[in-house]
Amino acid sequence: MADDAATILSPVAVATALSEMSREERLRWRMADVPGRPSAADRNLDIPFPFGWFPALLSEELAVGQLRPLRYFGSDLVVWRGEDGTVHMLDAHCRHLGAHMGHGGRVSGNLLECPFHAWRYDGEGVVHEIPYAERVPPRLTRPCDRQWPVVEANRLIWFWYHPHGAAPMWDVEVFPEATNPDWTDYEIHEWRVFGSLQNMAENAVDVAHFHYVHGTATFPTSEMIWDGVLRTSIIDAGLDTPQGRMEARVYSKMIGPGQSSTRFTGIAETLLIAAVTPVEKDEVRVRFCFTQPRNQASPIAAMMAQGFIHEVCRQLDQDKVIWDRQRYLDKPIICDGDGPILRFRQYYRQFYAEWAGARKE
Ligand code: FES
């Protein structure tokens, strides 16, 4: 079913087919490749990556003394946690003879040991020990050109990407709920999206698609605040019930291209931290991390909070059908009911170091 849906039906028909999939089929479909998809260049997706902080892994996925290979930003990477608990990330290929250190390497104290000849690196890529050599070649006592700054916050490991190696320009936002024992562990839902990070982010301000893709009765209205690297939108999602009005709000926040969160508050509480990180120019890894108070205000609130998670995931499934096949258009033609798509592009352009604020021509 999953493969058939992806290959035989048109995108719109696939969206209809989504509702007929079993839970298992849907989970497989979310992670499956799209057979025969055109190249990134054919879809105009071979544009620069935007800079910012991005989630790499859950903190619990990397124990003390453990390392993992990663692939993000079209790069082979290795991440490890030293015995002091600090996480480091480097380009995966050893400066000696190019072994991939994420496969067969090990953590030695706080250093990463290459599996090929046991050279030992710190988090800046400086070689501290070569067990069989009397001295370390001087060039290796200098850090690697490309650095991957890492912080941990909200039970996630975050890294800073910048194409020219600029140091982090802002901090990762800390959400107290993420580490509050009165809030649940993350409920995680995962997708591979074969598309552009910018196209995905733009979805939030694409007012008209909510009706046509997600089937909402009306075009949602929200208050939007554009403030440097920060973009906030506030949607009134209150309900009129026989008992009177139930207040609810949805706050969505974006700090650069890699830090995206949504707070559903009022009738019921939920925090969503969206871990959305590019793997290639045309592939994005998506993990939605939801947390909620262990005790919602009432059984109705608990039901609504669960309903919020279900609705967010349903909408992502529907958007994925579009994103998996969408081109990136440098100069889209926009009409008056579209919402602030061009304002969004102006906001987003600040994160492309290569374009230096200019429009891509
Ligand atoms: S290739 Fe890594 S130590 Fe030789």
Ligand SMILES: [Fe+2]
């Ligand atoms: Fe959407």
